[in-house]
Amino acid sequence: MMCAQPLPPALSIHFQGPIDQLDMNISFDIAAPGVTGLKGPSGCGKTSLLRGIAGLHHFPQGYCRLGHEVWQDITVFLPPWKRPIGYVPQDGGLFAHLSVKKNLLFGMRFIVHKERFLHEIVDALRLQPLLERKTHALSGGERQRVAIGRALLTQPKLLLMDEPLSALDLDIKTDIISYIKEFLEKYKIPTLYVSHDAEELRMVATQLLDWRSIQKNST
Numbered sequence: 762m763m764c765a766q767p768l769p770p771a772l773s774i775h776f777q778g779p780i781d782q783l784d785m786n787i788s789f790d791i792a793a794p795g796v797t798g799l800k801g802p803s804g805c806g807k808t809s810l811l812r813g814i815a816g817l818h819h820f821p822q823g824y825c826r827l828g829h830e831v832w833q834d835i836t837v838f839l840p841p842w843k844r845p846i847g848y849v850p851q852d853g854g855l856f857a858h859l860s861v862k863k864n865l866l867f868g869m870r871f872i873v874h875k876e877r878f879l880h881e882i883v884d885a886l887r888l889q890p891l892l893e894r895k896t897h898a899l900s901g902g903e904r905q906r907v908a909i910g911r912a913l914l915t916q917p918k919l920l921l922m923d924e925p926l927s928a929l930d931l932d933i934k935t936d937i938i939s940y941i942k943e944f945l946e947k948y949k950i951p952t953l954y955v956s957h958d959a960e961e962l963r964m965v966a967t968q969l970l971d972w973r974s975i976q977k978n979s980t
C-alpha cells in the first residue's frame with residue numbers, strides 16, 4: 762500500500778555566514794501558508810534575511826526552499842528574477858522612471874483578467890488618484906501602498922514585506938490590513954511580514970517568529 766508523503770514545510774531557511782558587517786546564523790521552518798510576523802531588535806538582520814530569501818544576498822552557507830522548490834543549497838542559487846516572490850522593501854523600491862500605473866502593471870504579464878484585478882487592487886489600496894503620478898511625487902505612505910499593490914498584482918508564490926505600513930496612520934492601516942489578509946488567504950500566499958509594531962503584527966499575523974528563537978549560537 763502506498764503511504765502519502767508528508768507535505769514539506771511551506772518555507773525552510775538556513776542562512777549562515779558573513780555579509781558586510783553582519784554575521785548571520787539563523788534557521789527556521791514555516792509549516793503552513795499564512796502570514797508569519799517577524800520581530801527583532803533594530804539592526805539584527807531582518808532586512809538582510811528577506812534579501813537572502815529574495816536572492817539579493819548570497820549567504821555563504823545557505824539553504825532556502827519554498828514547498829518542493831529549492832532556491833538555494835550547496836549547488837543551486839536561483840537568481841532573484843527566477844524566484845516567484847513579491848517583495849515590499851522598507852522604502853518601497855519603486856521604479857523612479859515609471860508612473861504609478863506602470864509600476865503596478867510591472868510583472869502582471871502572466872495574470873489573467875488583468876483589468877479587473879488591477880481595478881480591485883487600485884480600489885482597495887485607494888490608488889486611483891495617484892495612477893498618473895511619477896513616484897518621486899508620492900508621500901511615504903503613498904509609496905508604501907503602491908509597493909504593496911505592485912507586489913500583490915504579481916500573485917507571487919511567496920510574499921516578503923519589510924515594515925510595509927510603517928508610514929500609514931491607524932485608520933487606513935486597519936482597512937489595508939483587512940484587505941491584505943483576505944487577499945493572502947484567497948490566493949494562499951505564504952508571507953513573511955517584518956514589523957516593529959506589535960499591534961500591527963497582532964492584526965496581520967497568523968503566527969509570530971521572534972528573532973531570538975530563529976538565531977543559532979555560533980560555534
Ligand SMILES: Nc1ncnc2c1ncn2[C@@H]1O[C@H](COP(=O)(O)OP(=O)(O)OP(=O)(O)O)[C@@H](O)[C@H]1O
Nearest residue numbers: 780781782783801802803804805806807808809810
Ligand atoms: N549595505 C550595507 N553595508 C554594510 N552593512 C550593512 C548594510 N546593510 C545593512 N548593514 C548592517 O547589517 C546589519 C543588519 O541590517 P538589517 O538592515 O538587515 O537589520 P534590520 O534587523 O532589518 O534592522 P531595522 O529593524 O533597523 O530595519 C546592521 O548591523 C547593518 O548596519
